[in-house]
Amino acid sequence: MSTAESTTSPNPGLWDRIGTVFTVRPLTVGLALFWVWVLARWTTDFVLAGVSGFDRGTPFIPAAPFLTTADAVASLATPLGAAGAPLVWVADTLRFTADATAYLPALAHGIWTTILLTVFSVCLGFTLALPLSVVRVYGGRWARWLALSYTELIRGTPLLAQLFVLYFATSLTQVLRGVPGVGVGFVPAQAFWVAVISFTLNSAAYQSEYLRASLESVDGGQLTAARAIGLSKLEGIRYVVVPQGLRLALPSWTNELVYLIKYSSLASFITVQELYGRTSTIANETYQYTELFVLVAILYLALVVSASALMDRVESHAATAGVGHTRQ
Amino acid sequence: MTQPLLSIDDLHKSYGSEEVLEGVGLEMDQGDVTVLIGPSGSGKSTLLRCVNRLTEINSGRIALDGQDVTGAETDVNELRKQVGMVFQDFNLFAHLTALENVTLGPKKVLGMDAADAEAAGRNHLEQVGLLEQADSYPAELSGGQKQRVGIARALAMDPELLLFDEPTSALDPELVGEVVEVMRDLADEGITMLVVSHEMDFARSAASDIVFLDDGEIVEHGPPEQLFQNPTADRTEQFLSRLHAHEETA
Ligand SMILES: Nc1ncnc2c1ncn2[C@@H]1O[C@H](COP(=O)(O)OP(=O)(O)O)[C@@H](O)[C@H]1O
Ligand SMILES: [Mg+2]
Numbered sequence: 196m197s198t199a200e201s202t203t204s205p206n207p208g209l210w211d212r213i214g215t216v217f218t219v220r221p222l223t224v225g226l227a228l229f230w231v232w233v234l235a236r237w238t239t240d241f242v243l244a245g246v247s248g249f250d251r252g253t254p255f256i257p258a259a260p261f262l263t264t265a266d267a268v269a270s271l272a273t274p275l276g277a278a279g280a281p282l283v284w285v286a287d288t289l290r291f292t293a294d295a296t297a298y299l300p301a302l303a304h305g306i307w308t309t310i311l312l313t314v315f316s317v318c319l320g321f322t323l324a325l326p327l328s329v330v331r332v333y334g335g336r337w338a339r340w341l342a343l344s345y346t347e348l349i350r351g352t353p354l355l356a357q358l359f360v361l362y363f364a365t366s367l368t369q370v371l372r373g374v375p376g377v378g379v380g381f382v383p384a385q386a387f388w389v390a391v392i393s394f395t396l397n398s399a400a401y402q403s404e405y406l407r408a409s410l411e412s413v414d415g416g417q418l419t420a421a422r423a424i425g426l427s428k429l430e431g432i433r434y435v436v437v438p439q440g441l442r443l444a445l446p447s448w449t450n451e452l453v454y455l456i457k458y459s460s461l462a463s464f465i466t467v468q469e470l471y472g473r474t475s476t477i478a479n480e481t482y483q484y485t486e487l488f489v490l491v492a493i494l495y496l497a498l499v500v501s502a503s504a505l506m507d508r509v510e511s512h513a514a515t516a517g518v519g520h521t522r523q
Numbered sequence: 524m525t526q527p528l529l530s531i532d533d534l535h536k537s538y539g540s541e542e543v544l545e546g547v548g549l550e551m552d553q554g555d556v557t558v559l560i561g562p563s564g565s566g567k568s569t570l571l572r573c574v575n576r577l578t579e580i581n582s583g584r585i586a587l588d589g590q591d592v593t594g595a596e597t598d599v600n601e602l603r604k605q606v607g608m609v610f611q612d613f614n615l616f617a618h619l620t621a622l623e624n625v626t627l628g629p630k631k632v633l634g635m636d637a638a639d640a641e642a643a644g645r646n647h648l649e650q651v652g653l654l655e656q657a658d659s660y661p662a663e664l665s666g667g668q669k670q671r672v673g674i675a676r677a678l679a680m681d682p683e684l685l686l687f688d689e690p691t692s693a694l695d696p697e698l699v700g701e702v703v704e705v706m707r708d709l710a711d712e713g714i715t716m717l718v719v720s721h722e723m724d725f726a727r728s729a730a731s732d733i734v735f736l737d738d739g740e741i742v743e744h745g746p747p748e749q750l751f752q753n754p755t756a757d758r759t760e761q762f763l764s765r766l767h768a769h770e771e772t773a
Contacts, residue, residue, distance in 0.1 A: 420614035423575060424628035424680055425603040434631060439618045516660035518618045 222500065229497040236303035241381070252300040258293035265289035291486045298477050298487065302494060305470035308383065309498070312459045312469055315391045317452055320398030327399060328406035328440075329432060342403070349400035355461050358393045362465040367392065383467075390462035394455060401451055409444035410436060442518045449506035453499050460495075470494060526589050528553045528715055529574070529684060534583035536569055536739075543569050545739040546583070551684075551732075554713040558726045558747075561736035562762060567719040570736065571686045574717070575606040588683065604632060607677030611689040613669040615661040621648060621672045622657040625679045633680065640679075647675040651705050667698030671705055678709075685709070687718040721766060727751065735759045 235255065244251040269286040272279030330342040349357070361367050371377055371385035378384035413436050421431030463472030474491040478484045529551040536544040543566045551557050559567050572578040574585060576592065576599045585592040592602060616624050625644040629635040635643070648654050651671035661669055670690055677685055690706070691699045703725045710716060710729040720726065726733060727747050734744040735758075743750060743759045754760045 414614075414617075416610065416612055416614035417616060419577060420608075420610060420616065420676075421627075423577065423603060423608040423610075424676065425600045425632040426628070427600055430631060434627060435616050435618075442618065515618050516662040518660075518662075 226497060226501055226504070229494075230501070232299075233303055233306055236300060237307060240300060240304065241307075252304075254296040254300060256296045258296050261289045261293035261296070265293065291483070294481070294483060294486070295490060298490070301473050301477065302470060302491070305468060305473035306494065306498065308387070308467065308469040309456065309459055309471075311383070312387065312390055312394065312462060312467070313452070313455050316394035316398050316459070317402075317455055319391070319395040320402050323395065323399035324402035324406055325437070327403035328410055329437070331403065331407045332410045333428065333432060346400045346403055349397055350404070354393075354397050354458055355464060357397055358390065358461055358465060361393045362386070362389050386466045387462070389465060390459070390467050394459060394462075398451060398455055401454075402448065405444050405447040405451065406440060408447075410440040412443055413439045439518050442513050442515070445506065445510045445513060449503060449510075452502050452506065456498050456502060457495060470498075525552070527551060528555070528588060529717070530584075530586045531570075531574070532584040534570070534573060534585065535581045536566070536573060536578065537581055543739050544573070544580075547736070547739070547741055549734065549741065549744075551715060551717065554715055555731045556710045556716045556718065556729050557732045557734055558730040559717065559719045559734045559736055560721055560726070560762070560766075565736045566739045567736055568688050571608070571688050571717065571719060574684075574686060575603050575608055577608075600632070604680055605683045606686060607680055607682035607684070608686045609670070609673050609677050609688065609690050611692050613661070613666075613673045613693070615669055615672055615676070617661050620658050620660055621653060621664065621668075621675075624661070624672055625675045628676065628680050644675075644679055647679050648672070650678065650708075651675045652701075665698060666694045667701045670694065670702045674702075674705055674709070683715065685714055685716045687716060687720065689719050689721075691720065691722055723751075723766070723770060735762065737762065 232255075239253075240251050265286045268282050268289065272282035272286065275282065327342050327346070330338045331346075334342065367389055368385050371388050374385075376382050377388065417435050417439065418428070418431045421435040422428065426434065459469060460471035462469050463475060466472070468476070470491060474487050478487045481487070527550040529549070531547060531549040534544050534547040535542065547566075547570060549557070549570075559570065561567055569578060573580050574587075574592065576597075580593050583593075587602070587605060591597060615621075616627065619627065622641065622644050625647055626635075626637075626640040629640040629643060630637060633640075645654060645657060648657055651674055653668060653671050653675065656664060656668060656672075659668075661672070664672065674685075674690075687706070691702050694702065699722065703722055706716070706718070706725060707729045718725070718730075730747050732744060733747050733750040735742045735750065735754075735756075737758050743754060743756045750759065751763065754763060
């Protein structure tokens with residue numbers, strides 16, 4: 196009875212809309228809020244702070260109201276004894292929210308560094324991965340063996356070890372320190388670039404594996420047909436096999452992006468103040484480990500979900516009928 | 524004396540220890556339509572692939588227009604500009620529209636500019652009756668349409684010789700006709716075609732020569748009336764009667 200009535204309710208449009216907002220859209224709304232906050236933070240801290248005496252890192256929301264509310268709730272809880280536990284929890288959450296308003300500006304800065312780190316590494320890694328994967332599939336014996344060795348070496352050793360080797364055991368840091376512009380203004384300092392190089396080399400290996408699998412899944416007849424119209428092998432690979440392989444690789448490429456967003460947190464071990472680095476610095480000062488790591492988990496989740504959503508768009512944009520997922 | 528467009532002489536080809544072509548000889552003049560028949564595994568595809576060097580030969584001679592095809596100094600990409608190929612499985616470029624399939628070669632191999640290549644490509648699609656489908660992707664086309672795009676793609680290179688490897692074998696029976704019709708038009712226009720096909724309709728009406736290949740050897744060749752009506756070799760007769768039996772049940 197109720198279903199029939201509700202579908203013929205007087206104002207279905209409105210109810211549908213409310214229903215959509217509250218049932219299907221919380222993710223979108225949450226992500227939108229997250230990005231509005233991040234962009235507002237970057238604008239005030241990176242742009243406006245320089246121009247017009249804006250205070251860098253001033254919280255958007257004052258902590259005081261949360262603190263007074265928390266005190267009020269806590270005083271209600273005291274006479275209730277054990278039964279007041281839920282109220283105590285509410286008061287604690289409010290107090291943490293008050294603290295969080297003070298931490299969030301620094302975390303927004305960390306998000307910027309994390310995004311830079313990830314985007315640089317994935318893109319540079321891709322430019323290495325593409326030739327690597329082509330060599331893996333079409334190269335001669337020695338070239339194939341070399342590419343395979345590289346991939347296996349990188350995939351067979353921990354990323355943190357690779358990072359440490361580059362940072363501590365090579366002179367890369369000194370070399371980078373000598374490069375003009377590094378560490379000046381908006382250009383991050385050398386540790387950041389060591390991390391970019393390390394993640395690039397690592398990501399190239401993983402991406403080349405994904406790409407290799409995709410190139411191999413392109414039907415052999417495609418290259419034969421390309422050769423038969425007079426394209427050289429390399430041209431056939433470039434104009435026929437690779438464009439199809441890339442479309443097929445997009446889903447696993449999304450995976451790689453998501454991994455790298457999270458693994459970029461290892462850069463904090465070589466002093467890079469990305470999202471995780473900033474969080475642990477604050478946690479070490481305030482001892483609010485649990486709260487801060489819950490908070491940073493939420494922020495990473497927001498980044499990861501955003502990346503997947505973006506890649507979904509890219510995938511449906513790049514899809515042609517019959518290659519990759521089908522466009523409607 | 525005019526030299527043949529294609530001449531194949533004492534061609535040998537082995538895969539490992541298995542000799543697939545055992546001294547094949549064949550000549551085609553400009554405008555000839557030669558239909559190659561023979562049981563599965565007899566070496567028909569291999570023979571075609573030797574002509575455009577998708578496969579390297581072991582010994583023998585192939586010449587196109589008097590030019591050596593198989594020499595080490597021969598530029599295979601130059602050769603393939605002159606020899607088009609149509610595949611059993613179409614092998615259309617899956618990420619490209621019908622028009623883009625047809626224009627890729629002219630643009631990248633012949634160096635035509637995009638506008639010229641497209642204008643020419645549309646003409647070739649019209650020639651195979653698919654102008655309407657210019658912007659469709661292969662996955663959106665029927666098998667018959669795919670094969671017609673495959674033919675247009677080969678034609679777009681303006682080749683001297685077209686190779687067809689069982690162009691209708693992967694098609695549903697009701698789609699064979701449209702492809703055969705296009706091929707017959709090409710034959711009428713005087714395009715030189717070497718066709719592997721058991722489409723008797725096409726063989727009878729369009730072929731200038733039938734070649735029967737069995738076990739890597741040319742057993743018999745001649746004009747269609749002669750070879751179909753009065754085959755001289757027993758093997759030919761047996762093969763043809765099996766083919767007819769198959770045609771009647773199909
Ligand atoms: N790339 C290859 N490697 C090894 N053997 C092959 C290859 N291609 C074809 N053959 C063999 O050569 C013989 C002739 O094949 P093919 O030319 O495809 O015959 P047809 O087209 O007449 O059916 C078959 O025995 C086949 O197994
Ligand atoms: Mg065959």
